[in-house]
Amino acid sequence: MKPSNQLTAFLKSENEWLPSLSIDCVIFGFHNGELKVLLLKYHNVDALALPGGFVRQEESIDEAAGRILLERTGMADIYLEQFHIFGQKDRQNHLFNKTIIEAQGILLPAGHWFIRRYVSVGYYALVEFSKVVPAPDYLSDSIDWYDVQALPPLLLDHRQIIQKALDTLRTLLAHNPAGFSRRAAPLLPETFTMADLQQLYETILGQKLLRTNFQRKMLSLEVLERVDKKWTGGAHKAPYLYRFTPHP
Template identity: 50%
Template sequence: MESRKEVDSLTKWDGSAYVPHVSIDLVIFGFHDGQLKVLLLHWRTGTDWLLPSGFIHHDEDVVDAAHRSLRERTGLQAVFLQQFHTFGEAVRFKHFTKQETMIRLGFPGDTDEPLFRRHVSIGYYALVEFSEVVPTPDQFTDECRWWDVDAVPPLLFDHNDMIKLALKTLRRQLSYQPIGYNLLPEKFTMPELQRLYETILGQPLDRRNFQKRMLSYDILERLEERKTGGAHKAPYLYRFDKAKYDNVLEEGMSFVG
């Protein structure tokens, strides 16, 4: 069976190439023009979607495997990537049973395919500018594209749960770490920064309180330039102080309250 041969050649289930039964699963969030999306893969033998995943080489660290998998699916490297949870439930078939999942992926429902034995998944999430991504499918999939976070279909395995928890973790992250360095132009306005936070949080923020709070962290530099082309009074442009931004990213502090 072709798909079986591809699984064997890719994963080498005898353990010679990859750590058996442990995978990396990626929740890749993309921000652009006030929209938040998530990157999904389409399994080529059916109609189903799932998250990008990868295995860990015996000779690489887990975080290196995560960055490699991210690079293979997006073409990006050196972007924000954070481990958020380990998924190890004994039964991880949520929308479809194990047998239904096998059939949907093109395997006989009674197969002993190692792909369907118990796996532990290490979840990572990334936040990228999705206009810079080159979505690239893997050997098992024929399409890799963005979906609005509010319009994600029922996914295989427990991948919907992964997205929900990753988004919850990302929103919690805003309370102690800054975001925006790789998601906004080098020079941006305060309304553009606020729109980024509102898009991720899924709720409006008070303009004055947001601006006061962001300026109090001393990670923004206000420029003498103003944004041109608007109908109203042009707002000042800002940029991140990279050294201070990186320090807060490392040390943490109280952000959105």
């Protein structure tokens, strides 16, 4: 297999990047009652991976996260938030990087910059599943949504990175539900029923909640406004539709 010109140029670009530092993006969507995460499949590699990349010498890490997401997935203007830095000494991403490059027909010499140790900054985002059309980049065969409750084999420590992002969401939801509800807006359509919202909460928490308690709690947070009844045919049984109030 002949390596692409793009890849060959990239492997010579050492001086453009901050050494030692990488970024991985955990992009959450919600569809059919499942919390999903966006994963890439590299050419000729069996396991999947989070969209990730490096930091340019002249950009901030926040700027790098946005650019990486755009380049690797085609998604622009997504609000990304850093949640943790993964700095174990045995992350072994040099092996990961070696694997994906060798799968493209290039043998990297020992000590090549691309196969040194990297500490990775994790960013996460909550996006509207229906509005996002991810596109794979030149390194990847495909990019797709996967249920976080049934993840396929992942490269490196990407399973732990997703778990930590999920823990961050759960902590926010448990201890700051108003803050969570506002941030979670992109996971739901513009108007939704209380049952839709409860399903989202249950999916993220991985446990069932009592319907009456949930409704009372949500209404007390003053982050929802009731807009209309959902038309279901039988008018007296139609559930109310809600939407999130605008951010203050």
